[in-house]
Amino acid sequence: MGDQRRPRPAGSAPTIYDVARESGVAASTVSRAFSRPGRVNSVTAERIRAAADRLGYRTNPMARALPTGRTAMIALVLSDVTNPVYFEIIRGAERAATAAGYTLLLADTQESGRLEREAIERAVPAVEGLVLSSSRMSDSAVRMAAKQRPVVVVNRVFSDVPCVVTDSARGMRRAVEHLGELGHRSITYLAGPEASWADGMRWRSVREAGLELEVRVRRLGPYRPTVGGGLAATTDLLQAPSTAVVAYNDLLAIGLMRGLDRAGVRVPRDVSVVGFDNVFGSDFCTPALTTVAAPLRALGTAAVEQLLAQLRGVPPRTGKPTVLPVRLVVRDSTAPRSRRKTLAWGTGSGAAPGPAGASGTGSEVADRPAPG
Amino acid sequence: MGDQRRPRPAGSAPTIYDVARESGVAASTVSRAFSRPGRVNSVTAERIRAAADRLGYRTNPMARALPTGRTAMIALVLSDVTNPVYFEIIRGAERAATAAGYTLLLADTQESGRLEREAIERAVPAVEGLVLSSSRMSDSAVRMAAKQRPVVVVNRVFSDVPCVVTDSARGMRRAVEHLGELGHRSITYLAGPEASWADGMRWRSVREAGLELEVRVRRLGPYRPTVGGGLAATTDLLQAPSTAVVAYNDLLAIGLMRGLDRAGVRVPRDVSVVGFDNVFGSDFCTPALTTVAAPLRALGTAAVEQLLAQLRGVPPRTGKPTVLPVRLVVRDSTAPRSRRKTLAWGTGSGAAPGPAGASGTGSEVADRPAPG
DNA sequence: GCAGCCGTGGCAATCGGTTGCCATACGTTG
């Protein structure tokens, strides 16, 4: 009863004090009724709950956060929200967070390490933990962030920070296997950004798989991991043809297919192309892209779940990264090796002229980088 | 000077009290030095700033929010983060928010009005305002939300809530014009969800443009605004052919093109197809899609900017919605009307069988609804 | 019958900033 505060000025949200007055107990009891079930007599608790319902009381997250530090928010930091690789990661993270009563704070760092540091600095005081996806920051900057708050890193490996990654090794192995089964004895890998941890991983995996499966492999690049990058790669490939290509990622593969099409080279008749990620759009490009499906949504979910576990006090799982499985999605961009001399191409006088209208330059989306 | 508090236990973030001690002033002065420039003597302010830098002080947003209500956060509520229409909207919103020092809170409502209400209820106490994009809630629920916090609605019109929308009328007019110029005298509109405000708007615009430009129009549907929906629409279209199709959105158009391709109908030789939105992927589907480019990013930016203006006290701009301009992007899916009898198609025994391997079912992404 | 324990609820300090009000010191003006 001891509440001397004036009644809430109509318009602002009800507080525990209003509920306390309404139910005839002290504010502290109201607080406990919600946050510490069992600590309050059940009939009292029921009365309080009823009063709260009547008033439409909702606990104010800011007020709760102040003494406890529990903001019920986590941040997902990524280099570019509009990169399709992130779509499912975001969704997975969002689902996992919401399911646990947490709210997801999105920070787009626009591919800049500086902006990323700034975004983190701004987010840190408001969140309980961070998921860093394809961070553009240096290792030491990531470790620094991990000192301030629990952190989980996606698609990059640290020994002392928990991380979840795609099983690129198995993915590339499956891709090479698939091409091998189709009769291809020589494969070209189109590399992504040099600075990308994932690219190194993927190339190594391709090489190892090639060794083991007795398929020759070579590497072209690096290229920007975008449709534009794939277009650029076309020239190089035409100068040194190959019947099978594995690209660093889908965007690169899609760009390459467009480039080849313009040059009159048919996919998959003349060249088989395999992508990586299975991003949105890889099924409706033409031909539909055979690709290694990265566990995008699972990556988001797993990262958030590990983070939440840390927040609950479970010691972080460092040392070995959590590796999530991939699967090969076979579509229309791969086919048995053609009997035609591969050298025969590149001679074509170009693609059949496009239909009417301006040919689609598509430059609008040609430059979306992929995560490293 | 009057600070009796014990020094901060190393490990937690520095507070104004630490800065106050360090710079030899009262905490209130520190506070004012940051939040009220001019109120504090400039040399004092400088001294305080230096101390703050030295300590790495950052104002705690929760603590600030408690007395003031200023959380520096706004929520962007959307029906499905993985819908490509949102990519640029999100990015535009993110940029505008960040530029103003605000943080964006993303809420995905999974296409459910109930989840949307829940998400809003959870977000409201934490944010200063909301942007509702393609809300699935009833008008009254939206108005209810707008009573609790400043709200801006995207792609839906209210007379009493500020909103920003795409200029569908002009967009559809441009599409019909374009087809008319190519010689098409009859156009089929593939409708989106009936409940969609945008669909009603787009269909009406097509009809009006048709009337004015003397092109016959008819409407097929409704279909789900997804690739799957477009596939479904194919059957209907084959039964009642037309040389030109305008789809509710790109996903529907892309699905249709895939369906037509499988049925052996060539785009654009036999049918011209125009989409709407210019989403990610509409340039690399085959043929590259001619489409009305919605001002996606501008929509996000404008919505946030209007919201921020409201937060600064500018009276909300209600009454007439803010209409953002579109532009027609001509690519490869439209061509002059073919001289072949349109009735000739539908006879084909189906598409040439796809190349090797399983034909891409692509069911993974066939069901992404678009905003209504 | 009294000490001691348990269940329950209240008091009050606290989290970190914000801000209305007041005190002081200085400069100005008549």
Next chain:
DNA sequence: CAACGTATGGCAACCGATTGCCACGGCTGC
């Protein structure tokens, strides 16, 4: 020199919830 205005900084009361500690009443056990 007195009266006054202004610039500046401090005091203390908030914002709303949490939580350690204590008080009170009822119960048990010896």
